[in-house]
Amino acid sequence: MPSETVQNENNNWKEYLDAVVREVKFRPDRADIRREYEEHLSDAFDALREDGLSEDDASAAAVSNMGDPVEAGRALNRSHNPMLGWIETILRWILIFVLCSSFPIAYAVIGLGVVNTLGVIRGYSDVEGHGELIRTVVVGRSIDWDGRVLSIDEIRLYEDGALELRYRSRASLLNSGRLGSYDLPVRLSDENGTLRDVSNLSKTSGGLITYHQFLCKAFPPDSKAVQIEYGYAHLYKAHMIRFAVDLTATGKEAAE
Amino acid sequence: MINDKGLLGGSTVLMLLALLTEEDCYGYEIIRRIADRSDDAFQFKEGTLYPVLHKMESDGLVKSYRKETENGKTRTYYRITDRGAKELAAEREKWNEFTNAVNKVVRGGAYAV
Known part of the structure; x- marks a missing residue:
């Protein structure tokens, strides 16, 4: 036991x-x-x-x-x-x-420190009700996007076929005009390009950093890749972030 | 086994400083070394070590820092400071005076019989 x-x-x-x-x-x-x-x-x-x-x-x-x-x-x-x-x-x-x-960047760092010290940053929460976690694909990709930095951390695959996307967003330190989080749509499609239903599972704000978790309840099993799109496709096509993540090997990421 | 709190209390700082002069240690290591060297004569409750170490740190006798052990685990190590080294010399002298005095009394008593 x-x-x-x-x-x-x-x-x-x-x-x-x-x-x-x-x-x-x-x-x-x-x-x-x-x-x-x-x-x-x-x-x-x-x-x-x-x-x-x-x-x-x-x-x-x-x-x-x-x-x-x-x-x-x-x-x-x-x-x-x-x-x-x-x-x-x-x-x-x-x-x-x-x-x-006299250093604004240092201010930002201290701000993060204060926020962290106060325990405001809580990070991701565990996802329950989808069976055991089968695999975690570490993505580790940061994208500077319109004054915000998106850090796509990982994709988690669960026993019942659910797929979870975890990413952080924060204001870029040099372009810190805007705080708060951007809630832009996230779209996930499978390797055949079929769009999959995604729900916004949780958003934990830690002051300057926001932790986002999205869940696709039924992602096709044994998929080799997932296509991630971020942003309003119909409004700002040029601003869309679009890339594919290889699900077969941990950490392997396909070029766009 | 010596469990007398007063005795151990008085000499704990001396023993800790002496150990730390040889090498920086983390708490569990210190417990093991004291037990090994004293042939388990000193068996104090392990949880009482840290209050002593933290007091010594706030008195400036030791300084703590985080470091990886050989096994790759990170532990809080204690290093003796210059002030700690001076304190050790003073404590050693006091200890010698004390044991000499006790010896004189004990031997004197034995001769008197």
């Missing part, structure tokens, strides 16, 4: 980690602390497995060797003083602000 074991291991660990970081009042430091403890648990788990313990026993022993999470958390809280932490954080931002105040 490997999946159950992993579940159990994660729950054990999650409980311990939650209990440790809960005691740390300075929230910005929680993620690093959690990561350090999690990595320790993982190293301890590996070593205990090498010593011959079962997965369950190793997982439990790794946690119990850690001792009392509340005691550790309170001790951590004493060296992660909220007041000093905030002062340090604010001073750092003021310094960055002063140093960069």
Whole structure:
């Protein structure tokens, strides 16, 4: 029952980690602390497995060797003083602000940093209800398009024949007159050029970056390629982005 | 096995600084080295190591950084600072004074019998 074991291991660990970081009042430091403890648990788990313990026993022993999470958390809280932490954080931002105040690009980068720090960027969400993910075709193609940059990240193929397209859009840093996302139509057609129904699954805005997910519920199985079109075909033909992605090999992309 | 908190508490920083003088380490490595070298005499709860390390970092005795291990995993390593090295020298001296004094008392007592 490997999946159950992993579940159990994660729950054990999650409980311990939650209990440790809960005691740390300075929230910005929680993620690093959690990561350090999690990595320790993982190293301890590996070593205990090498010593011959079962997965369950190793997982439990790794946690119990850690001792009392509340005691550790309170001790951590004493060296992660909220007041000093905030002062340090604010001073750092003021310094960055002063140093960069004459560079617009730096502003944009800092803006992204702020947005990221605030946890606004959430990225893609998992798609459920289409069976298991069979294959991910990494596209990794960025297109500068009318002051926005589109990054076509990947295409995912699911068990029930669904095809998902994931791409990000953001304002080009040098042409940052417009923010917000463009919701231009996306059209997908199969290798024979037949247009397929596509639904806009989700759009997660992360401030400057927007994450788009499109789903074609029934893409012909065993297709060798998918044709992607982006933009209003009838309005701006010259502005259309059109290219094909090879579905047979990961990462292979056919020339337009 | 020595589990006395006071004793271990007092000498933990000394031991950590001494270990880190030899080589930069991440937390789990430190636990393993202390256990190996002390023949498992020191078995403190592993979760209590990080509060000590973080306190040492905020006191400027060590500096942490992320680095890949030989196995390709990324871990938080600790490096001793100049201030840490000075602290180590001072702590070593105090420790020697302390053990000398204890030895004198213990031996003196033995001669007296």
